[in-house]
Every structure is written in structure tokens, then in C-alpha cells.
Amino acid sequence: MSEGIKDRAEPGMPEAAAQSRASVLRSRAESYIALSRYEAAIADLTESIALVPDNARAWRLRGESHRMIERYDAALTDFDESLKLEPDSAYALGSRGQTYAAMDRLEEAMADFEHALTLTPDSLWILEAKADALVDLDRLDEALDEHAKIIRLNGEQPYPWVARGDLYQRLNLYPEAIDDYAKALAIDPGHVRALSRRGEALRMIDRYEEALEDLNRALELDPDNDRALGSRGAVLSELGDNEAALHDLDRAVELDDEYVWAYRVRGEILQELDRHEEAVADFTRALHLEFGD
Structure with a gap:
């Protein structure tokens, strides 16, 4: 524990001391x-709020x-305060x-993002969050407009292109996706997500x-990138190397046992190999994960 911070506030602590302790917390x-x-942060902030309830930063x-x-319910209560x-x-x-x-x-989320962007129009993380919400609302053209703003502001970084x-x-829109991943890779040739996702788009x-x-x-x-393993497994199968494909897909579901798409692809390969009991098991697992069957 940092010097000068006690385990808990003393009863009747003078206001100046309470302010000081709350600040360090x-x-x-x-x-x-x-x-x-x-959890440790929440404990400190809970004590800080008890000492100084009118500090917006502590609630935030x-x-x-x-x-x-x-x-999430507790988070909303604190953000409201x-x-x-x-x-x-x-x-x-x-x-x-x-x-x-x-x-x-999502509509409440959009209202908060819009308000926030009237205050800080170039806030990248809020623009990104708004774009994600627009995608979830199926307002995809508007989401693309937000991504264009982000790229104008921060296009020297790979992430906005990805x-x-x-x-x-x-x-x-696979050619457009491939072009954006290529721009990210021109900035950072070792960007794993850009490589993995471009590979998937090319597939x-x-x-x-x-x-x-x-x-x-x-x-x-x-x-140990499970998504890249799943995608490579699908590519290897298309190229006729089912054994190598199964090796990748086995590893992918070992890393993520709820990877629905990998179970479906592996099931299709097993079916092609007349390994129907195993195929049924994979399709059953995929149905359970995706639909609760």
C-alpha cells in the first residue's frame, strides 16, 4: 500500500484529510x-466516493x-451520477x-454518442463506438460514413483501415475489404488481424x-490465433488437403470451444471423408452453440 494511505478512512476525518485521501484513492x-x-479499483473508488460524493471523476x-x-446496471448508475x-x-x-x-x-447509446460528439467531434473512440452501434442497427451506409471520418482523422494508423x-x-464487399487491409499492411506489415482478415476475404x-x-x-x-487457424483450415480444404485442414480446425476449437463456424467447417470436411458420426457431433455442437438446440 502506498505510504500515507490507511486501510480505511477514520471516522470523523477532517474535510481536508478526506479530500486528500479521496484524491489518492x-x-x-x-x-x-x-x-x-x-475489483481493486472499485474498492478504492467506493471509499473515495464515500469520502467525497460530489467528485464526478470518481463516479465515472x-x-x-x-x-x-x-x-452494466451498476455502470449505468455510476455514469448517471x-x-x-x-x-x-x-x-x-x-x-x-x-x-x-x-x-x-442501441437508440440510447446513439443519443449519448451524438451528444458526446457535439462536445468533442474528433474523439476517435466515440466515433468508433458510434460506428459499431450503427452496424448493429443495420444502418450500414451511415457506419461507413463514420469510418471515413475516422480514417480522415487517423489514417496514418493501421487500425482504422482494418x-x-x-x-x-x-x-x-470483398475487393474493397482487401484494399483496406492492404492499406493497413502498408503501414504495419506485421499486423496480424489485417493479414488474417485479408486471408479470409481472399478465400x-x-x-x-x-x-x-x-x-x-x-x-x-x-x-494460437484461433480465427486464422479456422480460416486456414477452410482454405486448405478447398486446396484438397483435408488432413491439414482438420489439424488446423482441431486446434481452433481447442483454443475456443465455442467457435461455431469452425465446427461447421470441420463437420463438412468429416462428412466429405465419410466420417459421419464425427460430422454429426460437430453439426450438433454448432446447432447447440448457435441456436440452443
């Missing part, structure tokens, strides 16, 4: 958050800690919007050899 909580130690930080461990104290906090609005989005309350590439891929338009090259490179950099 808030600061320590921020470091706990940076370390992903959210505790709300963010609750959000990160999926305690923070916004009572600072109604125009773009950070609290954006974080509350993310919480609403995680709860599938994010828009992912949306293009969701829209089955979707039957460019299997190029897909395999990208996926091999992604897996050299990240051997």
Missing part, C-alpha cells in the same frame, strides 16, 4: 484500471470499472453509450493461394 484506482484490476471511473467486468455532476462530460457520455450498446439499448475492412467484409473470392500466404504469415506471428 482515485489516483490509485486509475492505475488499478490500467492493470485491469477492476467506477462506472468504467463496472463496465469492463460487465456489471457522474453526469448529474458534469452533464457535458464527453467521456462519461461515451462510456455510458458503450454500456447501453453492450445491453443492446475496422473499415471488417465492415466491408460484413457487407460482402471468399476463391483466391486460395493468396489467402494461404496471408494466413500462414498471420500464424507465424501468432500461432
Whole structure:
């Protein structure tokens, strides 16, 4: 424990001391958050709030800690308190919007994102969160507009290109996706997600050899990337190497035993090999995971 911080506040602590202790607790909580130690952060922030209830930052930080461990109702309560104290906090609005989005309350999320962006129009993380909500609302053209804004603001980084590439891929616009992944890779040739996702997009338009090259490179950099393993398994099957494909798919579901698509692809390969009992098991697992059968 840091020097000068006791285990708990003393009863009847003078106001100046309470303010000082609460301040250090808030600061320590921020470091706990940076370390992903959210329960410890919540404990410090709860005491800080008890000492100084009118500090908006403490409520906001505790709300963010609750959000990160999926305690969404508690997060909303804290963000509401923070916004009572600072109604125009773009950070609290954006974080509350993310919480609403995680709860599938998308219209409320959009209202918070729109308000936040009137205060900080170039906030990249809020623009990204808004784009994600627009995708979930099936307002895909508007989502693409948001991605274009993000690229204008931060196109020297690979991530915005990958994010828009992912949306293009969701829209089955594979050449456009491939072009965006290529832009990301021009910035960072070792960007694993860009390599993996470009490999998948190339697979979707039957460019299997190029897909395999990208996926091999992604897996050299990240051997336990379950999505890249699943995609490479599908590519290897298309190229006629079912045994190698099964090896990749076995590893993919070992890494993520809820990887629905990998079970479906593996089931199809097993069916092709007349291994029908195993195929039935994979299809049954896929149905259970996706539909609760």
C-alpha cells in the first residue's frame, strides 16, 4: 500500500484529510484500471466516493470499472451520477453509450454518442463506438460514413483501415475489404488481424493461394490465433488437403470451444471423408452453440 494511505478512512476525518485521501484513492484506482484490476479499483473508488460524493471523476471511473467486468446496471448508475455532476462530460457520455450498446439499448447509446460528439467531434473512440452501434442497427451506409471520418482523422494508423475492412467484409464487399487491409499492411506489415482478415476475404473470392500466404504469415506471428487457424483450415480444404485442414480446425476449437463456424467447417470436411458420426457431433455442437438446440 502506498505510504500515507490507511486501510480505511477514520471516522470523523477532517474535510481536508478526506479530500486528500479521496484524491489518492482515485489516483490509485486509475492505475488499478490500467492493470485491469477492476475489483481493486472499485474498492478504492467506493471509499473515495464515500469520502467525497460530489467528485464526478470518481463516479465515472467506477462506472468504467463496472463496465469492463460487465456489471452494466451498476455502470449505468455510476455514469448517471457522474453526469448529474458534469452533464457535458464527453467521456462519461461515451462510456455510458458503450454500456447501453453492450445491453443492446442501441437508440440510447446513439443519443449519448451524438451528444458526446457535439462536445468533442474528433474523439476517435466515440466515433468508433458510434460506428459499431450503427452496424448493429443495420444502418450500414451511415457506419461507413463514420469510418471515413475516422480514417480522415487517423489514417496514418493501421487500425482504422482494418475496422473499415471488417465492415466491408460484413457487407460482402470483398475487393474493397482487401484494399483496406492492404492499406493497413502498408503501414504495419506485421499486423496480424489485417493479414488474417485479408486471408479470409481472399478465400471468399476463391483466391486460395493468396489467402494461404496471408494466413500462414498471420500464424507465424501468432500461432494460437484461433480465427486464422479456422480460416486456414477452410482454405486448405478447398486446396484438397483435408488432413491439414482438420489439424488446423482441431486446434481452433481447442483454443475456443465455442467457435461455431469452425465446427461447421470441420463437420463438412468429416462428412466429405465419410466420417459421419464425427460430422454429426460437430453439426450438433454448432446447432447447440448457435441456436440452443
